[in-house]
Amino acid sequence: MNTLWLHLRNAGRLAWGLLRELGDENAYARHLEVHGRTHSGAEWRRFSEERLRAKYARAKCC
Amino acid sequence: MNKIVGRALWAAVSVVAALAIAQIAGERGEPVNSMWVVLAAVCTFLIGFRFYAKFIAAKVMLLDDRRATPAERLRNGHDFEPTNKWILFGHHFAAIAGPGPLVGPTLAAQFGYLPGTLWILVGCVLGGAVQDFIILFCSMRRNGKSLGQMAREEIGRVGGFTALVTVLLIMIILLAVVALVVVNALKGSPWGTFTIAATMPIAVFMGLYLRYLRPGKVLEVSAIGFVLVLASIFGGEWVAHHAVLGPMFTLSGVALAVSVIIYGFAASALPVWLLLAPRDYLSTFVKLGVVLLLGAGILFVRPELQLPAVTRFVDGSGPIFAGKIFPFCFITIACGAISGFHSLISSGTTPKMIARESHAWPVGYGSMLLEGFVAIMAIISAAALQPGIFFAVNSPAGIVGATPEAATATITAWGFPVTPQQMAQLADQVGESSLFYRTGGAPSLALGMAHIFAEGMRGAGRAILGFWYHFAIMFEALFILTVIDAGTRVGRFMLQDLLGQIHAPLGRTSWMPGVIGSSAAIVLAWGYFLYQGVIDPLGGINTLWPLFGIANQLLATIALCVATTVLIKMHRARYLWITCVPMTWLVVACYSAAWQKIFSDVPRIGFLARANQLQGLIDSGKVTGAKVAETQTMIFNERLDAAVCALFLVLVTTILVDSIRLWAGILKGSRPAAVTETPFVLTQLRPEEI
Numbered sequence: 143m144n145t146l147w148l149h150l151r152n153a154g155r156l157a158w159g160l161l162r163e164l165g166d167e168n169a170y171a172r173h174l175e176v177h178g179r180t181h182s183g184a185e186w187r188r189f190s191e192e193r194l195r196a197k198y199a200r201a202k203c204c
Numbered sequence: 205m206n207k208i209v210g211r212a213l214w215a216a217v218s219v220v221a222a223l224a225i226a227q228i229a230g231e232r233g234e235p236v237n238s239m240w241v242v243l244a245a246v247c248t249f250l251i252g253f254r255f256y257a258k259f260i261a262a263k264v265m266l267l268d269d270r271r272a273t274p275a276e277r278l279r280n281g282h283d284f285e286p287t288n289k290w291i292l293f294g295h296h297f298a299a300i301a302g303p304g305p306l307v308g309p310t311l312a313a314q315f316g317y318l319p320g321t322l323w324i325l326v327g328c329v330l331g332g333a334v335q336d337f338i339i340l341f342c343s344m345r346r347n348g349k350s351l352g353q354m355a356r357e358e359i360g361r362v363g364g365f366t367a368l369v370t371v372l373l374i375m376i377i378l379l380a381v382v383a384l385v386v387v388n389a390l391k392g393s394p395w396g397t398f399t400i401a402a403t404m405p406i407a408v409f410m411g412l413y414l415r416y417l418r419p420g421k422v423l424e425v426s427a428i429g430f431v432l433v434l435a436s437i438f439g440g441e442w443v444a445h446h447a448v449l450g451p452m453f454t455l456s457g458v459a460l461a462v463s464v465i466i467y468g469f470a471a472s473a474l475p476v477w478l479l480l481a482p483r484d485y486l487s488t489f490v491k492l493g494v495v496l497l498l499g500a501g502i503l504f505v506r507p508e509l510q511l512p513a514v515t516r517f518v519d520g521s522g523p524i525f526a527g528k529i530f531p532f533c534f535i536t537i538a539c540g541a542i543s544g545f546h547s548l549i550s551s552g553t554t555p556k557m558i559a560r561e562s563h564a565w566p567v568g569y570g571s572m573l574l575e576g577f578v579a580i581m582a583i584i585s586a587a588a589l590q591p592g593i594f595f596a597v598n599s600p601a602g603i604v605g606a607t608p609e610a611a612t613a614t615i616t617a618w619g620f621p622v623t624p625q626q627m628a629q630l631a632d633q634v635g636e637s638s639l640f641y642r643t644g645g646a647p648s649l650a651l652g653m654a655h656i657f658a659e660g661m662r663g664a665g666r667a668i669l670g671f672w673y674h675f676a677i678m679f680e681a682l683f684i685l686t687v688i689d690a691g692t693r694v695g696r697f698m699l700q701d702l703l704g705q706i707h708a709p710l711g712r713t714s715w716m717p718g719v720i721g722s723s724a725a726i727v728l729a730w731g732y733f734l735y736q737g738v739i740d741p742l743g744g745i746n747t748l749w750p751l752f753g754i755a756n757q758l759l760a761t762i763a764l765c766v767a768t769t770v771l772i773k774m775h776r777a778r779y780l781w782i783t784c785v786p787m788t789w790l791v792v793a794c795y796s797a798a799w800q801k802i803f804s805d806v807p808r809i810g811f812l813a814r815a816n817q818l819q820g821l822i823d824s825g826k827v828t829g830a831k832v833a834e835t836q837t838m839i840f841n842e843r844l845d846a847a848v849c850a851l852f853l854v855l856v857t858t859i860l861v862d863s864i865r866l867w868a869g870i871l872k873g874s875r876p877a878a879v880t881e882t883p884f885v886l887t888q889l890r891p892e893e894i
Contacts, residue, residue, distance in 0.1 A: 160294040164488050165422030169282065176281030186419035187477075194476045196283065199697050201371070201548045202690040204304040204378050204539055204756065 166193055214254065221247030225325075228513065229318060235508035238584045241321055242502065245580045249573040252329035257337060257569040264771065264779045265341045267561040272887040274347045275557050284348070286559035286894055289566055295557070297571040298488050299549045300336070301495070303382055303646075303684050304539025304756075305579040310586040310645035310652075311749060312536040313594065314522040316514040317587040319533045321580065327534070327541030328576035331786035335760055336546045337568035338767040338783065343551035344558055345881040351551045351763060355859070357880050358769045359866060363859050367762055370855045371548070372698045373848070374755040376726070378545075379468070379691045380733030381748040382684045387460040387738055388644035388745075389681060394453035395440040395635050395674055397460070400681045401453070402436035403483065404467070410482035422485055429486045433682075437674050441635055457738040464688065465731040471689030472696055472723040480689050487683040494679045498581050501656040507588035515591075516618065523599035524643065525746045526808035527800065531793040535753030540579025542786065544759025546572065547766075559894040560887075585652030586645075592622025593630065593639075597648040600743030601641045611640055634673035643743035646684075650676035695726040736841045739834075746808065747845055750801055754849065757794045758856045761787055765863045772870050773877045791860070798853050802846045811846035815839045 162168045173189045174181060224244035228236055261267045278284040287295070312320040343349055349357070352371065356364025390396045410429045418424060443449045455463070471479050520528040525536065539545070550568060558564060586594060595615045596604070604611040608624040615622050631639045634654065639647065654672035661668055697713060699722045704711015710718045737744025764787035771780060804810030807817040818839045821827045827835045869875030 156288070156290050159288060160291045161423055161489070163287070163291050163295055164298055164492075165426060165485055167420065167422050169285070170420055172281040172285060181420060183416065183419040187415060190415070190419075190477055190481075193282065194481050197553075198476050198480060198690055198693050200552045201375065201545065201694045202302065202687050203300045203545045203549050204302045204382065204543065204687060204752075 166190075169193060214251070217247050217250055221251060225322075228321065235510060236513070238502060238507050238509055238588065241317070241509070241580060241584055244321070245325060245577055248325045248329060249576065252333065253566075253570060253573055256329060257333065257565055260334065260337065260569075260779075260782060261562065261565045264776055264782060265338070265564075267341070267564065268884075269560045269562050270887055271561055272885040272889070273344060273558050273561060274555060274882075275559055276887060276889050277882075277885055278347065278556075283553065283556045285557055286889055287557040288894055289559065289563040292554065292557050292559075292563065293567050293571055294492070296549065296554045296567050297574050298492060299553065300539075300543075300546050300571060301491060301575050301578060302539065302545075302687055303385065303680060304543060304545075305575050306582045306649055306680065307382075307385055307645040308537040308749075308753070309540055309579045309582040310649045311524050311598070311745065312533050313511060313583055313586040314515065314517050314524040314598070315529050315533050316512050316518070317509050317583055318513040319518070319529055320537055320583050323534055323537055324541050324576050324579045324583070327537070327786075328573060328579075331760075331789070332540075332542035332546065332576065333569045333572035334782060334786060335542060335544075335763050335767065336550045336572045337564060338770075339547045339763050340550040340555055340558075340564050340568035341561075342767060342770045343555035344561065344564060347882055348556040349551065351547050351766065354551065354766050354770075355762065358766055358773070359859065359863050363762075363765075363862050366855050366858050368698065368702070370755075370759060370762065370852070370859075372695060372702070373852065373855075374544070374752075374759055375691055375695045375698070376729045377733060377748065377752045377755050377848070379688055379695070379730035380737065381745075381752040382687055383461070383464045383468075383730065383734045384737040384744050384748055385644040385646050386681050386684050386688075387457055387464060387734070388642055388743075389646040389650070389677055390455070390460055391457045391642070392454055392638065393444075393636055393677075394450050395444040395670075396677045396681070397453045397455055398443040398449075399433075399436050399440040399674055399678045400685070402439065403433060403486075403678070403682060403685075404479070406432045406436070407479050407483040407486065410486065411478040414482060415477055425482065426485050426489050429482065430490065433486070433490075433678065434675075437671060437678060440674060441670065444635060458735070461731070461734050461738045464685075465727055465734065467685070468688050468692045468731070469723055469727045472692040472727065473719060476693070480686075480693070483682070484686050484690065487686040490679055491683050494676075495578055495581075498585070498653060498656065499577075501653075501660050502581055502584055505656050505659045507584065507656060507659070509584065509587040510589060511587040511591050511594065520806070520809070523595060523603045524743075525749060526806065527750065527797070531797040531800075532750065534789075534793045535750060535757055535797045537579065538753050538756040538760075540576055540582070542757065542760050542790070544756050544761070544763055547760065547763035559889060582649060585649055585656060587652075588655060589648060589652050590622070590626075591620040592616065593626065593651070594648055595620055596622050596627055597639050597642050597651065598645065599641070600643050600741065600746070602741035602743065608638075608640055633669045635670040636673075641743070643745045645745075646677065646680045650674075650680065692723065692726050692730070695730075696722045699726055736844075740838070740841075742808065747811075747842075750797060751845060751849060754794050754798050754801070755852055757790050758852050761790045761794065761856055762859050764790070765859055769863055769866060772867050773879050775877065777871060794856075795853065798849050801849050811842045811849065815842035815846075818842070 224240045227240040275286040309320050352367045355367040410425045413425050518529040604614040612622050653676040657672040658669045700711050737748045764783045768783045807814040870877045
């Protein structure tokens, strides 16, 4: 039972990690950590603009 | 002991794969359960992943986990970041999975379910997944360089420039064809049009919410956006029955095309955070959710395949698109079997996030297998429909007749019984006025999906079928529009990159006249092909989808060319068959298809033959009055399509010839085999950091 619970918890963490990665939330957390900054509206906008500029300079797949 | 058990297990998987393929291939005149297709796909993909991909990783690429990847060496917290392999797997899959693996297999179902299924299984394992895997490896060993950069550095300047122009042209055709799929799905459908129109203010609301109200809360705003989109589906039914709003949202093909063109321009020129990015977040989550839901639905419902294994249309007389099974089945299903566009993703974000070299195996090869499985689900959804209904929805009026009676009589005469009453009842059940002539694959796929979802909720009544149909249409249109707005933007950057070499300010992405001019140029380019498809009496898909398929597969040829060059430079020439076999197949299929599309004597296949046929109608006086100008436009369009097709061939031939000269020089020893990989650096990454 414990093993099953562990597997389920790991799968859930993985799914949550994937959603956060797809939503750029992980990238934002890394950005704050790397630059030693704290979260604020202005910081998110700065990160988001840089991130999205790079993201939408690449082709999206068909 | 473990080794023996493992071998016995893999032997069992192989036997099940063989049995399942034999089961779906044996024509016995009775419906086959879709579980056999699922089993055949799962077992074949497992064998390909475990044995073929492992062989490539170990013997050909010599993946080395001691070597630091760009994610570690160039770590910056943004693009370059070592990422858990399963998270990266999902990320890469979300990036490669677009409308292609859903629409292509649905269209190719006109040949029956078997040809498409076999091509997806073989093409994916030996071609598509290999291409994605090797390009990911090449880019990973070159600091995450793009395909264009690698083509320039590995093959030469001609190859690099040609690759850039080819990608731009393919992008234009791609955007036109996916826009046509949306237009044909929403034509005369107030419910669908309202739902899709509502996603725009929803996306803008999400953008503002994310920027000013709750910055950084992407998952939160996506959940809110999803609830609003669901509400808009329910609202769409109300709008469709409203005396004033209903007609307002009932648009013709041309009106929808103009709307999509205006939307594409606006989305390309507006700040990305306002419309494009929030829609993209929402579309990505919905896409993954629906793929999982469809997989679960198929496993739960286990529908029977109503479509025959092989239909009479393998002879080239198909109503959805003309042309024999070879080569047209193989260019119609590109994404799902082998797609050149994936090489752009494999040399984009993913190589910058790989923590260990061995992760390229599940991420590069495995993600493509999952996309292949999505394509298999699309075939199952299409084949689960009654064949008469499938052809009634997908055939253009120019082929089956302009009235429901004529269309159903033609389709019934082909051996696929269907009545106007059946079609009317189905249209009523899904809340549409008519389901005839909805070419493009999206509506029939939505019908198939809706049946599977509704079947999974037995007893919910007919209202649920309408909801699921429009949910599926919303899902398809949502990410097609994301492809359109992001693609227009990328096309703009590419055009500015090219124009900047002529006049420097034109290349600046912040110079407003340059932004507006290049956005307009890209939108007009794909908008023209879209308009051409909308006014085409043969439905547009017959012309544009093969053109897109040829272009996409030719891009895969370029990617495999780059991969072959790298293998030769790595002194792995004895394994060249790994890239050369799929590349040769693509060359044969694409060149054959392109030749037929240009020069075939059959007007439904050959662009020039169709132009000559139309010219003949004008010359003989059978076309008169206002129709003359319209016919002349169609003649111009056919000749333009022939020219575009020929241009693709010239561009790819240039790269092929350039590459073959290089390969011959290296193999004969007259040219140096300069490896451009980054030097080996020992990894310092600890397992807990991944």
